[in-house]
Amino acid sequence: MWTLTSDVEAYAEVAEPFLLGDPVRNTVALTVLANLRAGMPVEDPRFGWWSVGDEVRGAVFHTPPHPVGLAAMPVEAVPPLVEALRDVPGVVGTMELTSEVTRLLGPPRRTIAQRLYRLGALSVPDAPGRGRPAAPADYPLLVSWWHAFDAETGGGTGDPADRVARRLAARELFVWESPEGVPVSLAALSPSCGGVCRIGPVYTPPSCRRRGYGAAVTAFASQSGLAERCEQVVLFADLSNPTSNAVYRSIGYEPVSDHAHISYA
Numbered sequence: 001m002w003t004l005t006s007d008v009e010a011y012a013e014v015a016e017p018f019l020l021g022d023p024v025r026n027t028v029a030l031t032v033l034a035n036l037r038a039g040m041p042v043e044d045p046r047f048g049w050w051s052v053g054d055e056v057r058g059a060v061f062h063t064p065p066h067p068v069g070l071a072a073m074p075v076e077a078v079p080p081l082v083e084a085l086r087d088v089p090g091v092v093g094t095m096e097l098t099s100e101v102t103r104l105l106g107p108p109r110r111t112i113a114q115r116l117y118r119l120g121a122l123s124v125p126d127a128p129g130r131g132r133p134a135a136p137a138d139y140p141l142l143v144s145w146w147h148a149f150d151a152e153t154g155g156g157t158g159d160p161a162d163r164v165a166r167r168l169a170a171r172e173l174f175v176w177e178s179p180e181g182v183p184v185s186l187a188a189l190s191p192s193c194g195g196v197c198r199i200g201p202v203y204t205p206p207s208c209r210r211r212g213y214g215a216a217v218t219a220f221a222s223q224s225g226l227a228e229r230c231e232q233v234v235l236f237a238d239l240s241n242p243t244s245n246a247v248y249r250s251i252g253y254e255p256v257s258d259h260a261h262i263s264y265a
Helices: 008-019 027-037 075-085 095-105 136-153 161-169 213-228 242-250
Strands: 002-005 046-052 055-062 068-070 090-094 110-119 130-133 173-177 183-189 196-203 232-238 253-263
Touching (some): 008 046, 046 075, 090 095, 095 253, 110 242, 136 161, 136 173, 161 173, 183 213
Parallel strands (some): 068 090
Antiparallel strands (some): 002 046, 046 055, 130 173, 183 196
16 A cells, blocks of 8 residues: 655655665665755655555656656556556656556657666776866866766756755765866766765766876775775766767676666656
């Protein structure tokens, strides 16, 4: 049975212990919950949990304008969830779950296939320059890069200026500098949830690509997370981009599960 609510604390009280049972696969759900508690603005949110008797076996979250997020749940929980939500503009979740949504609602307008990776033994690449935490002086550049990243991937909603400001203040952004001291690549690192941090996004402007900067800044942000914040680091990679998948594997990231972002709106 699904229980739905707009009360984030009511949701957290019931669903968070379930989500923490597998913080790697539930990394997005836990990060969204942490951000909401930290004051992330949201209008008309919906949260829910799937229970069988007294046992919680699934969770869902929707923070418009983002898609409905499917945390771990059995496939049989999907049809009653779709019926309860009624309006489903888009969904993110494992391939198993999003395939069931597609079976129920028909082909989506757009599908982005992704792979969740977890860091094994980190292999630090040999790239020119150095990594460092982003500083307030980097803000205008990082906003412009975030705009470019959203334009390239077709993701993101609204002006990223506030997101960059929040993440900069929380020390979640890292840059790689060229030997001349010029920022050439960006990686973000989510807060630790259940001992897990998540890398993303990673962006290198086109003029600076194919020099190892993306791998270097990802490794640097991963090292920083393990040294200061968490026990495990994960990231998502777009399966249509074999280069990024190869880069992440080269520095020690190992596949966990395949996911999809499907859009109907």
